Amino acid sequence: MTELSFDVEEVLPEPYAVVPNLTARLRVAETTGAVVHAMALRCQVRLDPQRRRYTDREAEGLLDLFGPRARWTATLKPFQWMETSTVAQGFTGSTVVDLPLPCTYDFEVTASKYLHALEAADSPIPLMFLFSGTVFTRGVAGFGVERIPWDREATYELPVTVWRDLVSAHYPNTGWLRLDQDTLAALARYKSSHGLIGLDVAVSDLLQGAGEVIA
Template sequence: MTELTFRVADVFPEPFAVAPNLTARVEVTESSDAVVHAMAVRCQVRIDPQRRRYTDGEAEGLLDLFGPRERWTATLKPFQWMQTSTVAQGFTGSSVVELPLPCTYDFEVTVSKYLHALDEAGSTVPLVFLFSGTVFTRGVAGFGVERIPWDRESTYDLPVAVWRELVQAHYPNTGWVRLDHDTLAALAKYKAAHGLLGLDVAIANLLQGAGEVIA
């Protein structure tokens, strides 16, 4: 039987990806001296918001997700960011596996709301990586197949600045908001009726009319 442990050593932006993509560098150790021929790794990545403190400004940004601070004992619970997978080459002893972490900038997604609410300076995102999958071993009797135990996990504190760097590289000074077709049609009609240059200007006009200050 193989004895596998996983440790997330680093998470960094993938510089040449077409879409926003982080990469987790995972150190895998096999301590029984078995020869791993290959490994199909699946991973569920969760955010564990209880593992860090929040400033008043962050708490205001998290109001939509968790409510006011007095409710956080009931609402501040771990939630899933993504499911991802990769295939690792054979090794003996230890190896480093790169795990892709595709990201979204959709403000309607819970994770994006959470990440946007965090201050960049010195802040981190408390992540939990839950590993599973299949191990293919090679020995004197041929090949064997084993399951990666469901209790294999690792924690990692992702600097908010790393995620902001990724978003800035793919969406410089812009964001993405999903609108209903009827809302989008009404917004386009408003833009045309007022002779505005774009939908961004139309929304800015509507916000200013409602008394909102745009930085």
């Protein structure tokens, strides 16, 4: 039987990806001396918000997700960011595996709302990696197949600047917001009837009319 352990050495932006993509560099160790022929690795990546401190400004941005601070002991729970997978080549002892982390900036996604609210660079983003999958071993009797135990996991503190730099590279000074078709049509009519040059200006005009200050 193989005995595997996983450590996240670093998480970096993928510089040439068409869409926002991080890469987690994993150190995978096998401690029994068995020859690993290949490994089909699956991973759930979770955000663990109670392991982080938050400024008052960040708390305002998290109000929709967790409510006021007084409720955080009940609402600040880990939640899933993504599921991802990769295939590792054979190794003995240990190896480094690159795990792709495809990201989205859609504000309808809970994880994107959470990450967008974070600002304090001195308090990183707490991540949990939960591993599973299949290990193919090679020995004198041929090939063997084993499951990666469900208790294999690792943690990582992702700097806020890594996330913000990734988003800025793909969506400089912009964000995604999904609207109902009727709402979008009404917004387009408002833009046209007021002679505005774009939907962004139309939304800004409506917000200013409601007394909201746009920084």
